[in-house]
Amino acid sequence: MNISTSDVVLLAHAGFGVMGCLAALWVLVEALNARPGNAARIRTAALATAVCMAGAWICGGYWYVHFYPPEKALILKGPWPFAHNVFMETKEHLFFVTGILALLLPIAAREKLDSNAAARKLVLSVAALIVITGLAVEGAGAVINHGAKIALAAQDAKGAR
Amino acid sequence: MTSATDTPRLAAATSGFALAAAITVLFNTALAWAKDAYAPLNDFMKSIAGHHWTTHGLADLFLFAALGLFFTKSKSVETISASRLTGILIAAVVTASLGLVLWFAFV
Numbered sequence: 540m541n542i543s544t545s546d547v548v549l550l551a552h553a554g555f556g557v558m559g560c561l562a563a564l565w566v567l568v569e570a571l572n573a574r575p576g577n578a579a580r581i582r583t584a585a586l587a588t589a590v591c592m593a594g595a596w597i598c599g600g601y602w603y604v605h606f607y608p609p610e611k612a613l614i615l616k617g618p619w620p621f622a623h624n625v626f627m628e629t630k631e632h633l634f635f636v637t638g639i640l641a642l643l644l645p646i647a648a649r650e651k652l653d654s655n656a657a658a659r660k661l662v663l664s665v666a667a668l669i670v671i672t673g674l675a676v677e678g679a680g681a682v683i684n685h686g687a688k689i690a691l692a693a694q695d696a697k698g699a700r
Numbered sequence: 701m702t703s704a705t706d707t708p709r710l711a712a713a714t715s716g717f718a719l720a721a722a723i724t725v726l727f728n729t730a731l732a733w734a735k736d737a738y739a740p741l742n743d744f745m746k747s748i749a750g751h752h753w754t755t756h757g758l759a760d761l762f763l764f765a766a767l768g769l770f771f772t773k774s775k776s777v778e779t780i781s782a783s784r785l786t787g788i789l790i791a792a793v794v795t796a797s798l799g800l801v802l803w804f805a806f807v
Contacts, residue, residue: 596757604751628804631753632732635760636725636796642764643721647714657782658710661718664786668793675797 545606552598556677559591559641563669566644570662573652581662585648588669592641596634603631614686617693622686630679637672640665710782716771717764718785722792724764729796731756733803 565584569577607627614623644665650658710718735742735752745755771777777785 600754600757603753625804628736629800632728632756632800633797635728635757636793638757639721639724639728639760639764640793643717646717646768647710650711650714655710657786658714660783661710661714661786661789664790665718668790672793672797 545602548598548602548606552595552602553677553680555591555594555598556673556680559588559595559637560670560673560677562588562591563641563644563666563673566648567663567666567670570648570652570659570666573659575653578651578653581652582645582648585645585662585666588666589641589645592638592669592673596638599634610687613690613694614683617686617690619682619686619689622683626679626682626686630676630683633672633679634676637669637676640669640672644669709778710785712775712778713768713772715777715780715782715785716773717768718789719771719777719780720764720767722789723767724760725792725796727763728756728760729799729803731759732800736803736807 562584566581566588569581569584573581611623611627614620614627644662647658647662647665650662652659652662735745735756742752745752749755749758780788
């Protein structure tokens with residue numbers, strides 16, 4: 540088994556991202572049923588969202604800066620150059636939107652959501668936006684991964700000829 | 701008995717950082733467009749933190765924190781209603797996200 544640093548960092552990035560989306564979904568469900576009894580859970584889940592997205596930001600950033608350039612070159616030469624030109628370019632900037640919203644969530648979750656309808660609406664909106672943009676970023680990651688995979692397959696096929 | 705409309709206002713920090721987030725996500729998209737269209741800006745950002753993406757992220761974080769603290773302390777956002785603020789944030793995120801997708805797909 541050969542697991543490189545690049546693999547670990549990349550999978551940690553995706554793992555933190557998924558956990559961040561799940562934590563935001565947890566906030567969404569709890570906030571829909573906000574009452575004094577689940578206020579602490581909402582705040583914990585909101586904090587977990589921010590921590591997971593910060594982890595995804597750091598791991599993704601490290602991988603993108605240190606390990607992505609050769610993969611980018613490979614994708615651009617392969618059959619799916621749009622995996623970089625459209626999906627990676629969008630993902631690397633859309634992620635900042637998710638990250639900023641994830642940092643906002645614990646601040647908004649400090650409100651008394653069981654008695655403040657306006658605050659609950661804000662928290663529900665922020666959590667939903669994190670889930671939607673987070674899943675879009677995860678999906679873009681899958682397209683980028685496939686772009687690299689088929690570029691390698693095309694390279695192998697060319698070498699075999 | 702309390703109802704859901706008893707305390708419709710948001711705390712100063714919530715309002716301040718929500719508006720800061722709305723401005724930051726729009727700034728994020730504008731900066732992405734600018735550095736993609738103007739290579740010297742991309743190079744300049746690379747020279748600051750070693751990679752344009754790192755500088756971009758740090759700029760977003762700095763703007764979010766600075767605006768959030770400013771709006772919280774100045775209490776200038778308290779004149780905006782909570783529901784309007786939520787609407788502004790949703791509109792900003794949708795606009796910023798579509799702005800990124802359409803730019804990189806078609807420009």
